[in-house]
Amino acid sequence: MFDENYKFTAVDRFLKYVKIETTSDEESTSFPSDPKQLELSKLLVEELKEIGMQDVEMDEYGYVMATLPSNVDKDVPTIGFIAHVDTSPAVSGKDVKPVIHKNYQGGDIVLPGDSSKVIKADENPELKDMIGFDIITSDGTTLLGADDKAGIAEIIDAMNYLIQHPEIKHGKIRVCFTPDEEVGRGAEKFNVKRFGAKYAYTIDGSTRGEVETETFSADAVVIKFHGKNVHPGYAKDKMINAIKIAANFIDMLPKDRLSPETTEKREGYVHPTSVTGNETETVVKFIIRDFDADKLKEYESMLKELAEKAVANYPGSSFDFEVIEQYRNMKYVLDQHPQVEAYAIEALNRLGIKPIKSAIRGGTDGARLSYMGLPTPNLFAGGHNFHAYTEYIAVQDIEAAVKMIVTLAQIWAEK
DSSP states (O other): OTTTTTOHHHHHHHHHHHHOOOOOOOOOOOOOSSTTTHHHHHHHHHHHHHHHHHHEETTSSOEEEEOHHHHHHHOOOOOOEEEEEOOTTTTTTTSSOEEHHHHOOSOEEETTTTTTTTOOGOOOOOOOOOOOOOEEEOOOOSSOOOOHHHHHHHHHHHHHHHHHHTSSOOOOOEEEEEEEEETTEEEETOHHHOOOSEEEEEEEETTTTTEEEOOEEEEEEEEEEBBBBGGGGOTTTOOBBBHHHHHHHHHHHHHSSGGGOOOTTTOOOOEEEEEESSSEEEEEEEEEEEESSSHHHHHHHHHHHHHHHHTTTTTTTTEEEEEEEEEEEEEHHHTHHHHHHHHHHHHHHTTTOEEEEEESSSHHHHHHHHHHHHHOOOOEOOETTTTTTEEEEEHHHHHHHHHHHHHHHHHHEEE
């Protein structure tokens, strides 16, 4: 089906995008969290115009949107493809130097900029399926940025392919490139009505063939322990140290279950992420995760009981307990629209790619968007080891993702 003479542009685009620093900032209250992201967003506006996309715009928040008009007469639902411009603050994304390891023949990959950074074959089982592939890494001094600059490059190349090949029939397609996904705010200012798609896909997954229709459900919990501060020289029988109350509380957390370090697959967890404060007030912050939203309430009740026990051990102290809803498992929404997943699986089958149905032990913009009225599963972009110096992606997987997007657009028009 695919034109053998077509020169894929996604890899060249990707190598250009990763050199632009777009790290998001967890501490920032502005939007986008770091204006550096807008440099890439402005470039994407120009590239979308260059390939012939219509209605290309960047709004005041940095969301880039564009349209590929339908080329069929019948009524086809408008579908969207979404990726994010920012990279994780966990590892530097400044001065990324991509390296292509051509014709990978197995074994460990030592990164040339820092020989202590090694992509070990025994820790990366996907590598055994990449013999003969051309693998892109950073030089080891930064992350690569495949999460999710690969997704952006793949979407733009797929749109370019469809524009260059008008014989491939498709309905109206909308694309969007968002800021701040890595700090959990990618859908915060997303205008679903303006986007105008009925269904969408984020191109932000990992292994070739991944179709992710399920995420954790997530809440945050903030517990403030209140003590009583007195000059330490005169504190006998008077001081109530909030730091010690918080420490007592944390020590009561389960040691062998319900934590990220003791759970896998479909197991949820209760995870303290920060402790700040002094003798007067100490704040403990948690993220609570499970695929079953009802279990979040159980975990939160457990935390509240432990906080009550800790305060009881320090007479005169008290605590405040706050739950902040973050997102819910997108499966609850996507189950009502089974064709969205079914067409993605059909696209992979047509390309001879084995579909991998998996659940995300985390969240995506698609989880938020699904509850905002835009059912949005997540499909593979091809990257591995996200948020790490050892991030990598294969050229062949980038091109496979382009083909998936094109085929998916075609299937929606056929159906």
